[in-house]
Amino acid sequence: MADVFVVGAGLIGLSTAYELAQRGVAVTVYDRDEPAQAASWAGAGMLAPFSEATPDRELLALSRASLERYPGFVDGLRERTGVDVRLRRDGTMHVALGEAQLAALAAVADTFRANGGDVALLERGEVLAREPFLAKDLAGALYVANEAQVDNRRLGRALLAACRGLGVRFERVDEIALESDARRVRGVRTPYGFAAAPVVVNAAGAWAGALDGVPESARIPVRPVAGEMLAIALPPAAMRSLVWLGHRYLVPRDDGRLLVGATVVERGFDVRVTAAGMHDLLDAALAVAPALASFAVVETWAGLRPASHDGRPYLGATPIEGYLVAAGHYRNGILLTPVTARAIAALIVDGAAPELAPFACARVGGRLVPAANHTS
Ligand SMILES: Cc1cc2nc3c(=O)[nH]c(=O)nc-3n(C[C@H](O)[C@H](O)[C@H](O)COP(=O)(O)OP(=O)(O)OC[C@H]3O[C@@H](n4cnc5c(N)ncnc54)[C@H](O)[C@@H]3O)c2cc1C
Structure with missing residues (x-):
């Protein structure tokens, strides 16, 4: 037994x-x-x-x-x-596309810091030096150095x-x-x-x-909360950090895929990939990194978050x-x-x-x- x-x-x-x-x-x-x-x-x-x-x-x-x-x-x-599960500690970049977004990020910086985040506000030049793929006209970013990802x-x-x-x-x-x-x-x-x-x-x-x-x-x-995602094929090492634009994010994997996520939808046990979901994700991804437009979308999927x-x-x-x-x-x-x-x-x-x-x-x-x- x-x-x-x-x-x-x-x-x-x-x-x-x-x-x-x-x-x-x-x-x-x-x-x-x-x-x-x-x-x-x-x-x-x-x-x-x-x-x-x-x-x-x-x-x-x-x-x-x-x-x-x-x-x-x-x-x-x-x-x-x-098996190497590719734990990477490259931090999270919260990107602001305009001055209002930058002010909003500056306002949450203290909360992130009080929670234990190793936080810095970066100017445009500093962001682009680290992540050249991002929009050239972004306003700045809030960088959280002590966050990570795993495959x-x-x-x-x-x-x-x-x-x-x-x-x-x-x-x-x-x-x-x-x-x-x-x-x-x-x-x-x-x-x-x-x-x-x-x-x-x-x-x-x-x-x-x-x-x-x-x-x-x-x-x-x-209860299930659906999330749709997609992946874009990028040259390996083209991006390092996790990049957030509001509630959408980009996750660069070591294998050259850039994950774009994720929608948050309450619709029961429904794991369809929808046109609206893909539109929403691509919209955010291309706003934060217009250079992604010419790369191939190689995968789409959806899953169910278990919510309490x-x-x-x-x-x-x-x-x-x-x-x-x-x-x-x-x-x-x-x-x-x-x-x-x-x-x-x-x-x-x-x-x-x-x-x-x-x-x-x-x-x-x-x-x-x-x-x-x-x-x-
Ligand atoms: C789009 C998306 C993005 C996410 N991003 C992140 C992230 O970046 N970081 C993070 O920390 N988390 C993230 N999450 C959340 C995370 O994926 C989940 O919280 C976690 O995977 C839940 O794991 P689990 O083992 O509880 O459930 P699951 O991985 O769903 O596994 C449950 C298993 O139970 C089995 N099962 C269910 N009912 C039965 C039954 N009656 N009989 C037999 N088998 C059964 C299923 O078949 C399944 O294999 C994300 C989730 C989604 C959907």
Whole structure:
């Protein structure tokens, strides 16, 4: 019998399995799809806790702790698997195209700094010296030096390889339901029958609120928020920094792709790439870097961010003993992967993870609320 079942093989489920397996726990990961797809494949991989400018101190502290853990986390994965997940610490450039935008950026600089950002206001010449691809007539930029990115698709592959190397089992199942009595979890039921486990972790991303068999008292209200993206082929090393224009961003990858993201649309479990979405992204990209116009669009895609009711993920125990959740990471699930995995593993193995207290599922009005109208 496995000690722990994890439902969902995105970055959150895989990293949790990885941490548990390193501690000697026998883990089985269930997914109805290929591992390391869904939002974990679709994301942009920015590790940008300061640029998100969250007013939530607890979420900021968790995000900063995760950013600090990233170098050790990816080094460990590289040693085990040989996969370099391309952690790059080139910072974030918030670009202003006019004086009004520059004044607005200057106004948020203190907030970014107070949150821990290593911040500088740059004049046009300084921005273009660093990023010659950007618009020649931009007004300036707010630069956050201590932000980073990771190639989340490589990270998914690395975690999968590391899990396999540690003996984690993977089960592909079309359907899965939690089995529990009124007090504690018993295991899961799949088309292959019942499988017993004392601990089941729901890491089902945007679908976590709709997991079958979960008693009403333990449901988490996760909802999907779609994000569309595209990629443009650029000469490698043409750009270095993450570049933000308002809520749109450019992410230069080592492989020569420049990611352009992302729309934020509430329309259920709909992962179509729309004309309006592409128009919106290209509009922003060409405003900030007109020279992109002559390069090829090589990929378009969309994914579902798992959103919670208050912007914080749901992490830890539920009223059903042995049934844990690790979901609702919304826009920052890649950033929050190392800290989530470490804390959930500690909770399971050591019985305590104090850093998870602000993210307890029970914060929803003192009890959990049912997810509304979720279909997959
Ligand atoms: C466009 C976009 C850009 C983003 N950019 C960033 C970024 O720059 N930085 C950042 O930190 N975050 C970013 N995010 C957010 C981040 O991608 C997510 O928060 C994170 O990937 C969530 O991981 P997850 O493992 O919880 O969910 P997912 O990766 O969605 O994985 C959930 C898994 O559960 C499986 N599953 C669900 N239900 C069931 C079921 N009933 N039975 C079996 N399997 C099931 C699914 O098949 C899937 O494999 C972005 C997201 C999007 C969409």
